[in-house]
Amino acid sequence: MLRARGLTEELSSRHLRTPLLTSSVQWPIISVTDVFMAKTQSPHELLPLTPPVFHILLALSDEERHGYGIMQDVARQTGNGLQLGPGTLYGCLKRMLAAGLVAESDERPDPALDDERRRYYCMTTLGKRVVRAEAQRLAGAVMAANAKLAGGIV
Amino acid sequence: MTPQPGLIGTFCRIYSVLLYAYPRDFRLQYGTAMQQVFRDRCRDVARTPGRLPMLRVAVHLAADWLSTTVRENATAVWSAGRKQTPRSFVTEWAVTIAVYLFATTTLVQAYVVPTGSMEGTVRVGDHMLVDRVTYADPGIGGRYILPYHQPARGDIVVFLYPEDIRQTYVKRVIGLPGDHIRLDKQQVIRNGCRLTEAYAQHIATYPDAYRDNFPLAPDASTTPRGRDMFEHHVFNGEVIVPPDTLFVLGDNRENSEDSRYWGFVPRSYVVGKPLFVYWSYDAPTADLQEWTLNHVLDVAQHFFTRTRWERTLLVPRSQAAQEAGGAR
Numbered sequence: 001m002l003r004a005r006g007l008t009e010e011l012s013s014r015h016l017r018t019p020l021l022t023s024s025v026q027w028p029i030i031s032v033t034d035v036f037m038a039k040t041q042s043p044h045e046l047l048p049l050t051p052p053v054f055h056i057l058l059a060l061s062d063e064e065r066h067g068y069g070i071m072q073d074v075a076r077q078t079g080n081g082l083q084l085g086p087g088t089l090y091g092c093l094k095r096m097l098a099a100g101l102v103a104e105s106d107e108r109p110d111p112a113l114d115d116e117r118r119r120y121y122c123m124t125t126l127g128k129r130v131v132r133a134e135a136q137r138l139a140g141a142v143m144a145a146n147a148k149l150a151g152g153i154v
Numbered sequence: 155m156t157p158q159p160g161l162i163g164t165f166c167r168i169y170s171v172l173l174y175a176y177p178r179d180f181r182l183q184y185g186t187a188m189q190q191v192f193r194d195r196c197r198d199v200a201r202t203p204g205r206l207p208m209l210r211v212a213v214h215l216a217a218d219w220l221s222t223t224v225r226e227n228a229t230a231v232w233s234a235g236r237k238q239t240p241r242s243f244v245t246e247w248a249v250t251i252a253v254y255l256f257a258t259t260t261l262v263q264a265y266v267v268p269t270g271s272m273e274g275t276v277r278v279g280d281h282m283l284v285d286r287v288t289y290a291d292p293g294i295g296g297r298y299i300l301p302y303h304q305p306a307r308g309d310i311v312v313f314l315y316p317e318d319i320r321q322t323y324v325k326r327v328i329g330l331p332g333d334h335i336r337l338d339k340q341q342v343i344r345n346g347c348r349l350t351e352a353y354a355q356h357i358a359t360y361p362d363a364y365r366d367n368f369p370l371a372p373d374a375s376t377t378p379r380g381r382d383m384f385e386h387h388v389f390n391g392e393v394i395v396p397p398d399t400l401f402v403l404g405d406n407r408e409n410s411e412d413s414r415y416w417g418f419v420p421r422s423y424v425v426g427k428p429l430f431v432y433w434s435y436d437a438p439t440a441d442l443q444e445w446t447l448n449h450v451l452d453v454a455q456h457f458f459t460r461t462r463w464e465r466t467l468l469v470p471r472s473q474a475a476q477e478a479g480g481a482r
Contacts, residue, residue, distance in 0.1 A: 067187050068194040085218020086188035086195075087176070091226055094180065113194060119187055 043130040046099065047137055052084055052092050057101065057123060057131040064105045066118035067093070093121060101127035162196045169215075175223040177230035261287055262429060265312065265322060268442035271404035271411060272324055274355035275310065276470050277462070279442055281433040284312045286426040305400060305424060306330070307344075308353075308474040313402075314423040317377050317416050322425060325412055326353065329401030334392040337368040337414075340407060347477035358408040368414045369393055379417035387418075400424070427472075434465035 049057070052074075059065060059073035071084050084092075096102045105120035123131075169192045173185050192215065199211045258264070267280045276282070289311065292300045305311050305327050315321040329335045334345050340356055342349040358366070364373050369391065372384045387394055395401045399418035404410025413419070437460070441449040452460075 067191045071191060071195070083214055085215055085222065086191045087218045087222025087226070089191065090180075090184040090188055091222050094184065116190060118190060 043126065043133040046101075046130050047134055049130070049134045050092075051082055052088055053096060053101075054131065054134055055082055056084075056089070056092055056096065057127055057134075060102060060121060060123040061128070061131060064120045064122035066110060066120050068113070068118070069110070070121070096127070099126075100124055101130055162193065162200060165196055166193050169219075172219055175219070176226050179230070180226050261285075263426070264432075265324075266442050267324060268439045270409060270439075271406050272310075272326070272470075273406040273409070275326075275353055275405045276324060276428070276431075277434060277465065278439060279435045279437050279462070280431045280465065281435070282431045282470070283429040284426040285429045288427055289424045290426070305427075306472070307333075309472040310428055310470050311400065311402065311419070312425045312428060313400075313419050314425060315416075316379055316419060316423060319423070324428065325402035325404050325410070325419075327400050328403045328413070329393070329395040331395050331397045331399060333395045333401065335395065335401055336392045337366060340366045342403070342475070344475075344477070349475040349477060351475045353405050353473045353475075354403075354407050355405055356407055362408075365408060365414065375415055377416040380415050383413075383417040398422075428470045431465050431468045431470070434462035434468075436460040436462060 055074040055077055056070055058077055059070045065073060067086070067089055071089055074082055074084055093102065097104065101124060102121050103124050105122045107117045107119050109115045109117050166189060170185075170189055173181050173188065176185070195211060195215070199207050262283045263286055265282055265284055267276050267278060267282070270278045288301055288303060289305055290302070292302045307327055307330060309327045310324060311327055312322060312324045315323045328342060329344060336343050338348075340358070342351065364370055364375070369384060369388050372381050376384065383393065387396055393401065395418060398421045400421065401413045402419055403412045403414070435453065435457075437449065437452065441452065
């Protein structure tokens with residue numbers, strides 16, 4: 001888990017150094033596993049997750065959040081490296097709902113924002129298993145990368 | 155509370171319009187939430203000082219909108235294509251039936267010829283499709299799109315029998331409005347020209363002055379409309395075809411009840427022109443007028459032997475008569 005975080009921080013710091021437009025524009029990554037997410041019981045069938053899906057799951061792992069709350073938390077996790085737009089966010093949520101990774105909670109106002117009612121989302125058991133499996137996969141990838149790049153070639 | 159409420163409000167309104175680029179289901183389900191998120195993001199960035207962050211957010215939101223509309227529409231189309239399989243059976247049959255009903259009532263219609271007045275061209279027992287489009291007035295716009303033309307001399311027309319519009323007749327056009335028509339010894343003289351009609355068939359069993367030297371005077375076989383023709387449209391021993399009507403004769407000239415007996419065909423009674431014979435079956439007139447049990451049994455028994463196979467897909471064609479002058 002910690003190693004996975006390390007990787008995302010690495011990624012986000014790289015983003016921050018890139019020029020203005022490319023760093024601010026996060027083109028959504030369309031992958032087969034994301035678009036065609038099917039309902040499944042085996043978490044490994046959904047791997048690898050796209051970064052938006054992975055970070056949305058992470059955002060929901062400690063508490064249930066509404067859409068903008070997820071967006072803020074994802075930005076915080078990645079050091080502003082991954083900013084989700086409304087289209088990306090709800091597109092992902094729709095597919096994650098269909099796949100059973102997240103569930104809709106109740107609708108209530110957020111006291112920190114205004115008095116408008118917002119739909120809250122929470123993570124399912126399957127979602128938890130999937131995000132753990134993905135974190136392990138990433139940890140393995142980081143370990144392999146560290147072993148290869150330990151010589152300081154890059 | 156927010157630094158630029160007016161500007162943010164404008165952005166939100168623009169975004170609510172942009173949401174229409176998403177598929178309908180997606181917009182209805184998440185549109186409100188997406189607007190909330192959009193507004194929250196705008197408010198947050200408005201609190202941070204400087205122009206640069208605002209520009210970055212605007213570009214980011216625009217890029218997000220652009221890419222996710224494409225993506226959501228693509229998945230909507232894809233999943234719609236996949237969902238089609240279970241409902242296709244019902245839909246396809248409904249469409250087929252609708253098209254069939256439209257086509258068979260508006261474009262073409264099937265008729266059977268029960269009498270031999272056109273024998274030689276169209277035979278008793280010919281089942282044919284009639285093109286209802288060509289002679290139907292298509293209106294001002296359709297005239298340039300549809301294959302519309304007026305019936306010409308020598309054309310075969312299908313029309314409602316003027317004395318009883320429940321019956322449909324098929325004959326050949328001999329006279330157009332303004333034509334002078336008379337018959338002399340079974341030969342048509344049109345506008346002073348004696349016609350040589352290759353399509354006409356002369357199998358006279360007995361001489362009949364009314365029939366062979368038309369028009370003389372109405373007799374017992376003349377219908378009310380025929381009498382009207384004799385009264386108002388015969389001048390100097392010739393029929394003059396009035397406007398918006400046709401003068402028609404059967405190709406089986408001596409065994410045909412046609413314009414000689416019941417007058418002109420109003421243009422509006424013309425149904426169409428024969429397209430082709432799809433089935434020709436040798437059966438007596440009475441059987442062809444209505445489907446009786448006897449006829450069904452007869453067809454079941456003799457379908458292969460009595461069907462005139464050589465007439466299948468035969469096209470009854472228009473044919474112009476050759477004109478020879480100086481017969482007046």
